[in-house]
Amino acid sequence: MNEEKILNILRNTPDEELFAEADAVRSQTCGDEVYIRAIIEFSNYCRCACEYCGLNVKNDELSRYRMTLEQVIKASREAFDENVQTIVLQSGEDAGIKTDEICQMVESIKRIGDIAVTLSCGEYPYEDYRLMRNAGADRYLLKIETVNREIYHKLRPGCRFENRVRCLHDLSELGYQVGSGSLVGLPGQTLEDIADDIMFCVNLDLEMATFSPFIPHPKTPLGDEPGGSWLLGLRVLATARIALPAVHIPVSTALASVSPDDYMSPLNAGANVVMADVTPYEFVKYYDIYPGKAPIGFRKGRDSISRLKKIIESMGRPIGIGRGDALKKKSTDYFL
Ligand code: SAH
Secondary structure, eight states: OOHHHHHHHHHHSOHHHHHHHHHHHHHHHHOSOBEEEEEEEEEOOOOOOOTTOTTOTTOTTSOOOBOOHHHHHHHHHHHHHTTOOEEEEEEOOOTTSOHHHHHHHHHHHHHHSSOEEEEEOOOOOHHHHHHHHHTTOOEEEOOOBOSOHHHHHHHSTTOOHHHHHHHHHHHHHTTOEEEEEEEESOTTOOHHHHHHHHHHHHHHTOSEEEEEEOOOOTTSTTTTSOOOOHHHHHHHHHHHHHHSTTSBOEEOHHHHHHSTTOSHHHHTTTOOEEEEEOSOHHHHTTOOSSTTOSOGGGOSHHHHHHHHHHHHHHTTOOBOOSOOOOSSOOTTOOOO
8 A cells, every 4th residue: 555546546446336345345354243332532731832733722611621530430330331432531732730630540451351442532652651551551542633833733733643653652652552543624634635644544554543524613713714514525535445455444423423314324335333422321412523513312421322232233344342452463562
């Protein structure tokens, strides 16, 4: 794979052909199982000013919350009782939470049972990532958002592209299963840029990749911009599957939100993972990254898991059993 080939697929392969090819690759390399990951959005505090994101520090109309350790454990236990063996802990870059506290959450979840913990809490120094890994964290999601440096630095004021890349390398070196990916349809972003995003993931030798259409949030500087389309989101997912055959690719929550009634198309176009939001209902509306984040029916812990199970079963696909770890071994794999 190279950037030119990826761009050519993105540009020229007709929809149905592209989706069928991605589906065939997925079936061959991942099998038919669909893994459910339970996501807990444990804090919406954020020190960043990302121009696309509703959690950005300048949005002072948003009520901020931080879940307690007990609340995190309860939500995790409920998901585990539904046989979900991956818990994703996501938050803004919350300067008010200590690394120690994140470690405690990880340790407590690991005590519940055979659960893989994925963290998605943003950029930290190497030492903090090491402590989290030592506490038992298995995976880390950190999207590069866009590899177009100009757009990156404009949309993430105060953040450095190089630091995000440094984080991804550190995570990989520490033996995390690492996920990255980008936003699709950002203002000024071209198909070439998106092909570069996919190529960036190919070069990183990732275990997970996620691509989400950009959805404008009214309380952000990009509120009046057009968002990324469902079709482009689906085409990027399918192209990513062809370029990243043995990588877990989810139906991103943003893609599911753009077309809430259609979970099946992404699962038939390369995705092999779905995300169930098990954040306690009282907090859900405050994790307001973008408007319309998944429909209400998907929103209540167990409900969201059982609904996803029904969809997967109705497609004749088996629900993944177990933790659903990386599909490939890293050449640099080592355990702490
Ligand atoms: N603070 C963590 C988690 C961020 S929220 C981090 O920095 O990684 C998770 C993801 O939501 C982001 O990586 C971003 O890609 C996505 N996101 C933010 N705003 C969005 C929007 N308006 N539309 C679609 N996705 C968005």
